[in-house]
Amino acid sequence: MAQDPFTLDLFGNTALSSGLGLGVTAFAPSSTEGPDDDDPPPTTPAPAMRNGAAERRPAAPPAERGENFHLIGMRQLARSWKDRARDNLAAIRLSAEIEQAQRSATPEEQSALIKFTGFGAADLANGIFRRPGEDGFRKGWEALGTGLVDAVSNADYASLARCTQYAHFTPEFIVRAIWAGLLRLGWRGGRVLEPGIGTGLFPALMPEGLRAASHVTGVELDPVTARIVRLLQPRAHIVTGDFARVELPAHFDLAIGNPPFSDRTVRSDRAFRSLGLRLHDYFIA
DSSP states (O other): OOOOTTOEEETTTEEEOSOTTTTOOSSOOOOOOOTTSOOOOOOOOOOOOOOSOOOOOOOOOOSSOOOOOOOOSOOOOOSSHHHHHHHHHHHHHHHHHHHHTTOOOOHHHHHHHTTOOTTOSHHHHHHHSOOTTOSSOOTTOHHHHHHHHHHSOHHHHHHHHHGGGTOOOOOHHHHHHHHHHHHHHTOOOEEEEETTOTTTHHHHTOOHHHHTTEEEEEEESOHHHHHHHHHHSTTSEEEESOTTTOOOOSOOSEEOSOOOOOOOBOOSOTTTGGGTOBHHHHHHO
């Protein structure tokens, strides 16, 4: 399918999109705000018509912590976009069931949860979400689109749509290469920060020799993804929120991850406001 002018297809399974027709833009609006105004959060997409599930309060966290998930080999992601959407829906439903039962995820369940990829790829986003002003989903995506509507609350649905701009998870071989580079540099463990943790591929692929000596803190903007990564990395500290706005201790030994790329200018952090950093530059700084 044709891409919009600002869509970049990387590795055949990620895309950087300017909005996908969902009311989300990867570019900061021409601003009339003063220099002391906080940066606005990403634009909320047009509300979708609901077919099913009533609003749910977030379930209580599991009563006991399980074991962190460590990925051996590859995630075995589906080859077609529709099958990836099905795996996403299965992971969303499974995470809700586990949370409602107030238990930890089994290793088999974690193997299913790690297949959640979000809906950042243009083919996924354009199929799973209705476009503003349209009543129906794209042809052939009706069951999947309705399934997502029924699986989550209005707030979570809006967040998943809004976060298509940022939901581009890093391929395994890149994560492994970064860890290999850190080992060669002599890093042997400590307090780890991943400011855009997604489903936690970096801790899932952490070399075995570093696991006992490391503690991970992760920040995730989307609450659906945050709930999934808590089940995958129950011994990590997961914060749900905007990294540019959350308050974290300044005592990390390592910051790792793949920043979300956007022309949005970060103004909410007063320590960096004068630099006028774009979102990805702020994550790196």
